[in-house]
Amino acid sequence: MTGWDRIAAWSRRNLPTRESMERIRLLRPVAHRVLAPELWRFTRRSVPRGVALGMIAGILFPVAQIAIAALIAFPFRANVPVAALVTFVTNPLTTPFILFAAYRIGAWLLHSHATAVAQPVAEAATSWLQWAWDAGPALIVGLLVIAGASAALGYGAAMLGWRAWIGRKWRHRHQHREDHR
Template sequence: MASTAPGVWHRSAAWCRRNLPTRESMERSRMLRPVAHRVLAPELWRFTRRSVPRGVALGMVAGVLFPVAQIAIAAVFALPFRANVPVAALTTFVTNPLTTPFILVAAYWIGTWMLRLDAPVVAQPVADAATNWLQWLWKAGPATITGLVVIAVVAAAVGYALSTLGWRLWIARKWRTRHHHNVN
């Protein structure tokens, strides 16, 4: 078991490095062109103990709440919060074609529970659904949106806390290794 953990860690780190947006890709983005000079500021691309957790939290919010242009939205969100832009952009990948259906169903359940909607919206037969899908969406929309906001806030808080803890553990490991090499 212990031998698989480093392998998983290295594969995850390699995936992150491959998918981490580069300054050049952000510079070429048409959506970011109006704010590119701000998004590309060097202080927003440094990995610090404060900017990384902020980037994770903002990436979670952008990833969960916005169905399109998540990376651009996360990059713009990073500006006022002085968050790490690449981390914010990478964290938006928490929502993808595999996770989105589960997030939407969970959001609907959470929203229904929070809004105390007693009669759940049930999918109708295909013939009725073809003509009434807007009505169904209208009924399910408020619950789903409420649930998405709750999921985004909780995911941002958990992501912030876990990335802060991970940063501290990483620094502690570096200090232990440095101390061990200095003693020997």
Template sequence: MTAWDRIAAWSRRNLPTRESMERSRLLRPVAHRVLAPELWRFTRRSVPRGVALGMVAGILFPVAQIAIAALIALPFRANVPVAALVTFITNPFTTPFILFAAYQIGAWLLRANAPAVAQPVAEAATGWLQWLWDAGPPLVLGLLVLTLVAAVFGYALAALGWRLWIARKWRHRHEHRRHGGCH
């Protein structure tokens, strides 16, 4: 099993289903739009859009990320399940690193002399809220920059991955025909 096959299998297991989206209380008012069949098709344009929008929802919004990703997928005609799946880029393991990187980027851009940023990882749950409040402008700017870079990179990587996948399918089909349809 190749790495791509493992990624595809993991994605299939974790992609939200139309039924789970239909049951979501947050999406109920717009369920008819979110569940439109064209938003659930995997195409060369909708998948990279879904990746980029999933990055935006996953990094910028701390709660209701899947619902937000589904909602912002509507006007961009992005693939809803992909957008929802990509929001998992932020989770309890990656969030401290994302916040740390965002703060460092923001502090560097604002040329702010920052206090130790390893503090929120080491402190108890109440300490990180105070740190977020104190971090303010550098953190917000860093999150915006990080989100933009991640969305652009994710879009490009998904578009490239799509191209490589299609090229592999065509190559396999061509070899299959060249060998008389038998393996």
């Protein structure tokens, strides 16, 4: 079993199914929209869209990432389970690095000369809040840049991964036919 097969198997076991979502009573008023079959199919167009939207939701929104990813997946006809799964790119281990990189990128783009990131930790809470207020624009710009770049890279990687996966399936099918002749 290859790495891609393991990822696909793990995803099938852990992602919510359309049938499990049908049983949720709170979704009944919007079930016709949420449970639309095209949002749950794994196609060459819907999967990369789901990856890109999941990256954006995961990086830009600190709370309710999965719900936001699912909501923005509807108008773009993206795969809802993939969008929800990709939001886990941000987690307690990766978030500090993403925030630090976002601040540095934003400060560089805005030519901001705010105080160092480590300095407010040693100071009182009021100065920390002042630092957050001063660093806010740089952080927001950096997060937007990282989200956009991650979405584009994720979309491209998903497209290439999809092509490689389908090509591998065709090669195996062709080899299987050749072996039986």
